[in-house]
Amino acid sequence: MAASTAANPAKTKPHMSQMALQEQRWGRLFVAAPFIGFCLFSAFPIVFAFVASLSNWTGTNSILNNFIGFKNYAELLTDARFWKTMGTTVIYMIGIPIGMVLGLLIATAMNRKIPGVKILRTMYYVPVISSLVAVAILWAWVFNYDYGLFNIIIKAISGGKGPNWLGDETWVKVAMIIFMTWKGLGTSIILYLSGLQNIPRDYYEAATIDGANGWQAFRNITIPLVSPVTFYLLITGIIGGFQVFVEVSVMVSNGGTNYSAATVVYYLWDKAFKSQQMGYGSAMAFILAIIIFIVTAINFYGQDKWVKTID
Amino acid sequence: MKTSRSLKRIVCLFLGAVLALGCLSACGSGGGSKTLKVFLYMNDHEQEVYTAMIDKFKEEHKDEIDDIDFQITTQDQYNTTLTGMMTANDLPDVFYVGPAAVKSYVDNGYVADLTPLLQEAGISTDDLPQNTLNFYKYDGTSIGSGELYALPKDASTFAYAYNKDVFDKAGVPYPDPEKPYTYEEFVDVCQKLTMDTDQDGEIDQWGASFADLYMFQQYVYSNGAGFLDETNRTVTIDTPEFKEALEKYFDLTFKYGVTPTYEQDVALGPYQRWIAGQTGFYAAGTWDVASFMDPNTFPYNWDLCYYPTLSTGVSYTWNGTVGFCISATSEKKDIALELINYLSTDPEGQKQLSGMDGSSSVQVPNLQSLQDDFKAAVADGTVTYPSNVDVIFNYINGSDVAVGRMQESDYTPNNEWISMFWEGMTAYRSGSYASIDDFVNDLKPKMQESLDKAWETADAGTNAG
Numbered sequence: 192m193a194a195s196t197a198a199n200p201a202k203t204k205p206h207m208s209q210m211a212l213q214e215q216r217w218g219r220l221f222v223a224a225p226f227i228g229f230c231l232f233s234a235f236p237i238v239f240a241f242v243a244s245l246s247n248w249t250g251t252n253s254i255l256n257n258f259i260g261f262k263n264y265a266e267l268l269t270d271a272r273f274w275k276t277m278g279t280t281v282i283y284m285i286g287i288p289i290g291m292v293l294g295l296l297i298a299t300a301m302n303r304k305i306p307g308v309k310i311l312r313t314m315y316y317v318p319v320i321s322s323l324v325a326v327a328i329l330w331a332w333v334f335n336y337d338y339g340l341f342n343i344i345i346k347a348i349s350g351g352k353g354p355n356w357l358g359d360e361t362w363v364k365v366a367m368i369i370f371m372t373w374k375g376l377g378t379s380i381i382l383y384l385s386g387l388q389n390i391p392r393d394y395y396e397a398a399t400i401d402g403a404n405g406w407q408a409f410r411n412i413t414i415p416l417v418s419p420v421t422f423y424l425l426i427t428g429i430i431g432g433f434q435v436f437v438e439v440s441v442m443v444s445n446g447g448t449n450y451s452a453a454t455v456v457y458y459l460w461d462k463a464f465k466s467q468q469m470g471y472g473s474a475m476a477f478i479l480a481i482i483i484f485i486v487t488a489i490n491f492y493g494q495d496k497w498v499k500t501i502d
Numbered sequence: 503m504k505t506s507r508s509l510k511r512i513v514c515l516f517l518g519a520v521l522a523l524g525c526l527s528a529c530g531s532g533g534g535s536k537t538l539k540v541f542l543y544m545n546d547h548e549q550e551v552y553t554a555m556i557d558k559f560k561e562e563h564k565d566e567i568d569d570i571d572f573q574i575t576t577q578d579q580y581n582t583t584l585t586g587m588m589t590a591n592d593l594p595d596v597f598y599v600g601p602a603a604v605k606s607y608v609d610n611g612y613v614a615d616l617t618p619l620l621q622e623a624g625i626s627t628d629d630l631p632q633n634t635l636n637f638y639k640y641d642g643t644s645i646g647s648g649e650l651y652a653l654p655k656d657a658s659t660f661a662y663a664y665n666k667d668v669f670d671k672a673g674v675p676y677p678d679p680e681k682p683y684t685y686e687e688f689v690d691v692c693q694k695l696t697m698d699t700d701q702d703g704e705i706d707q708w709g710a711s712f713a714d715l716y717m718f719q720q721y722v723y724s725n726g727a728g729f730l731d732e733t734n735r736t737v738t739i740d741t742p743e744f745k746e747a748l749e750k751y752f753d754l755t756f757k758y759g760v761t762p763t764y765e766q767d768v769a770l771g772p773y774q775r776w777i778a779g780q781t782g783f784y785a786a787g788t789w790d791v792a793s794f795m796d797p798n799t800f801p802y803n804w805d806l807c808y809y810p811t812l813s814t815g816v817s818y819t820w821n822g823t824v825g826f827c828i829s830a831t832s833e834k835k836d837i838a839l840e841l842i843n844y845l846s847t848d849p850e851g852q853k854q855l856s857g858m859d860g861s862s863s864v865q866v867p868n869l870q871s872l873q874d875d876f877k878a879a880v881a882d883g884t885v886t887y888p889s890n891v892d893v894i895f896n897y898i899n900g901s902d903v904a905v906g907r908m909q910e911s912d913y914t915p916n917n918e919w920i921s922m923f924w925e926g927m928t929a930y931r932s933g934s935y936a937s938i939d940d941f942v943n944d945l946k947p948k949m950q951e952s953l954d955k956a957w958e959t960a961d962a963g964t965n966a967g
Binding site (some may be wrong): 245247249250251252253256257335337338339355357358359360404445446449450462463465466467468469 | 556581582585589590603606607609610612764765766768769770915916918921924925928929932934952956959962
């Protein structure tokens, strides 16, 4: 009965009770709040950004008087810096699988009764709740060429000077990946931990009876059954990865040497606010939104092939 | 039915509340409220002085205004926030406009014409430096003449400074306060100051440190070159004079080794090395003086001097200015004008800002009639200021040995073209270019393309307007 009501609400409307009607009205009112919020804070800015992207808007001039059609989009396709920053953004995403693997391993280690496990869990989660700007400043010091912790350790071990982490075009990417992985590790651990605790013990017992060793159980039970968590982390990681900005803004100046550390969002901000090319920045934002949408859609489409649930 | 009525009642109440809130917020931004909104950027020392001045103004005008909503931000964040305010059509009553933005702000109707307001209020601008005032005049076509759209906050300059303690330790005589070094003399002095003070095998004190973005122009202008031609539409970084300036500037690091290397600059910036007493020379803008005179910030003895000269034999630097303007939509223009007059042209206000009343000095006085009094106050110690104060006035007013000029980017619609140059400088320092010719040949077309685009947009805006 419930299923048929859900499947064809129009047919059942005349038979709805007063209470059901009342509930429906209240429901609509409650739904209206987020809907209006979405219209005001998401839909309107999206439409506005699209209109702005078709103009030479500087932030101070008139959008309508400076309408240039799709010229900004055409320019973007041949803008070497756009592709360079897009490349850097994708390189930074190397940190996503690294973070997931580390997160799963640490969560597995912490998913057992060992003394002080709660303290460990808290410690790993501290970076997640810390201010991004504050920890980025701290890590900039950790990576400092002369006085940084990493280079002091490298010097103590090897006797030689460590890399110019934030000044070298290649090492800055390594530094950013390390920082972003560290910052996101706590989230991966907590989510994997909850995923691991949802796996019934019976599965492992059955596997042990069947002669499976620890690795086989981990590979054939743990990994598939935490795949919904992996999928969630992948999607949020990729979306967040395309939007990296603060790390670059705080840890290096002006996008780093030769713009080597700049991400696509940093370039967007640079163009829109520092060079007053709001129209061009809006076009970039729109392209970025489309790319994120496509990548997310591909992920959702492909999830059937590898995401398993306990049910 | 009953439910339907109560639902309608709730919806009506909700709409009523929204309407009431709307009315309230309209009153907040309209003529009902007597709160003056002021949005400026400034450093900590300026903030201290300006906050005191604004509090004093508020007290003296408590019959006319309820409050002054004084919002302060950093220079980096200022444009971003102001652009947001413009887009939202929610400009404060008083805010800053720089010379480069006057044309755009006027063309797009953001700022009020001050000329009739000043006339009506009987305020004279004759005692202000007229060359600075001209940056805020616009006749609808070009800057420099026509109606006045802002009162200058200050006429500032980016002078050179030296750490007396570093000179004393090295046994090197101080720079002549009246005669700039030649380039060769400067290199010689810097070589004497560059040393390994703790004998650990690594240089830890340098002759000078350089923030390219602010300290390379001096070499370009003193060598008779410029970034742009006189129309400010053509990039001229490939002239022999410009390339020679580049070579001499980079020689200080690569040939003579009297500055920190690129890697050392990344580890600790040039400003931080100056603050740490590791360099003999660094720059001191007029706005930096209060910080450098504060022993908590800079616990060393220091004074002002000139940048070294290149082929012209004249020391150059860049001057700057920013002006107070009033929003075109402000409904409190009269009181806003009183405030910016107090901050810009009022003698008492200028005494406070320049430190003549015992406050920290955050600028030299705007009023020309106060300049001699200011110098006398520096000489007798009333104003805490370095003794070679003439360096500042020579750069601001111009003299035989020192000239200050505005940067080309003050006349272009945006700064992207010059930002590319500064990024290129960093890349050159890091070894990304094989030679100065490579550097110039790579950057010039990119800078020109960006500049062309900026002018194209600006010209289209003017034509449309």
